[in-house]
Amino acid sequence: MNAKHGRITSSRKTGPSYVRIAQGTLDNLTSPESEETPSLPSLLIRDAHIWTEHRTIRGSILIERGRIQRIARKISAPAGEEILAQGLVALPGLVDAHVHLRDMRLAYKEDFTSGTSAAAAGGFTTVLDMPNTLPPTDSGQRLLEKARRASKNILVNTGFHVAAVGDRGAVKTMKMAGAFSIKLYLPKPIAPLDVGDDLTIVEVLKAAKEASLPVTVHAEDAAQIESTGEVQTFKELVGSRLGRAETSAVSRILRLQKQIGCRIHFCHITLPSSISAIGNWPSGGLSSEVTPHHTLLSEDSVEKLGWKAWMVPPLRPRHVRNRLFSEMTTGNATIIATDHAPHTIKEKRLPPQKSPPGIPGLETAMPLMLTMVNKGKLSLGRLVSLLSTNPAKLFGLSSKGRLREEADGDIILVDMKKKGKIDPDKFFSKAHYSPFEGWKTQGAVHTTIVNGSIVYSNGKIIGKPGSGKVLRNGRRE
Ligand code: NCD
Ligand code: ZN
Ligand code: ZN
Ligand code: ZN
Helix, strand or coil: CCCCCCEEEECCCCCCHHHHHHHHHHHHHHCCCCCCCCCCCCEEEEEEEEEECCEEEEEEEEEECCEEEEEECCCCCCCCEEEECCCCEEEECEEEEEECCCCHHHCCCCCHHHHHHHHHHCCEEEEEECCCCCCCCCCHHHHHHHHHHHHCCCCCEEEECEECCCCHHHHHHHHHCCCCCEEEECCCCCCCCCCCCHHHHHHHHHHHHHCCCCEEEECCCHHHCCCCCCCCCHHHHHHCCCHHHHHHHHHHHHHHHHHHCCCEEECCCCCHHHHHHHHHCCCCCEEEEECHHHHHCCCHHHHHHHHHHCCCCCCCCHHHHHHHHHHHHCCCCCEECCCECCCCHHHHCCCCCCCCCCCCCCCCHHHHHHHHHHCCCCCHHHHHHHHHHHHHHHCCCCCCCCCCCCCECCEEEEEEEEEEECCHHHCCCCCCCCCCCCCEEEEEEEEEEECCEEEEECCEECCCCCCCCECCCCCCC
16 A cells, blocks of 8 residues: 555544444444434545546545535544545545346355445445346335345445336335336346237336336347257357347337336447447437447457456457447547446356356446556546436436545545456455456555545455445435
8 A cells, every 4th residue: 555645544542433433324224214313434535536427626525424524625524433535535525326236046146245345345335236136126015125135234324126026016116115117128028028928018018107116128139049958168158149139129118118108227338339320319218238248358258258348238249349448438428337247257257158148347447447447448427426426326326436526535546556457256246257467557446435434445354244224215324
């Protein structure tokens, strides 16, 4: 660690301050029904470069009771805790709208604590979890059970997407229980649903509209995916899921959306043509997501790395990747999400047809993207929009995504100079593999602050399980 910045001091005389902070939050969370605001200690971030909408200013941030109280050139008020942030850049905490935290019967792949520790280490103060779990998140009851389990184990703020179901009443109940979106997984429905039939999809879109919920879509049409019975290699496996599966699904969903007028968010888009189709579609309420892997890697990696580079939708040819990268940096992509999708290495190493698709992404996204900023290929402002402001806005998190007074105390401190190397052995995620293994990076997350408490700093997790909040759509806790 660079000794000239990031020092944390406590003005209180007794006890280790971190423990107190985490404990205070934990006590609050174990009684979520309580009306009282807990008296969280105050935190002062001194002398940072603060990102405010369009530029950085030099100054300090005071957080009280979990919210940003003041941002000013100099703040002299005493605080329970101080961070000397000289040389560090303060950004709004990142929001990852697409992660798979697993847990429950898939906890051997990842659980709420390991997954949200990975989030904290990666600078994500809020994550939205996908419903393809065991059991799946496909009813209000199951959403509440998942939320209850999460509340004791998470270190960052966590909300939940739910599975698309045929029943309108169930959609409404899930909305009431706090769901952030209805996930429509076209290649293989999470809950029983005939996605080959347009009428079924129309019913889902109508139900979502009625409940004022966006629909998040995995846009690959099953009918366009070839059978994998004969494949021997990961390269052939990727060849069975060509771009036309995405093209067909995107145009189909756009056509149906025009009839219904609900909000649609397209997950992990891989083709620049899809981004423009979505961006140029005449009806409003549409957004698109790209991932670090689809914008930085091509199918060459599949040939070289096999299972480590296997995810769905798969990696695309180099020239496609290059244009997708431009859609991210200067084009029409709305957000970046990681699609953090951990599996065990044992599962991943199975023969191609049996190897589960997905790679962990929470701990690599920021160092990789900050490297792009340092190389001049992406502006810091655009990065903040894609990873924080836009996803917060898209999913109704109005008190997040911007550093300003009254906003939630979700802040990260970034060291733009810090050099590193992607090392999956050091991941807090249980999934210790990455197609980016060995990549040299410049720019790193130094400290992650969630609801005014330091959760991660300088390589170490400081927060306690249960210190994150379960988020409910449309509600500020
Ligand atoms: C995801 C998973 O493992 O849950 N895998 C993946 O390759 N992206 C599912 C998904 O997001 O489609
Ligand atoms: Zn440092
Ligand atoms: Zn998907
Ligand atoms: Zn996913």
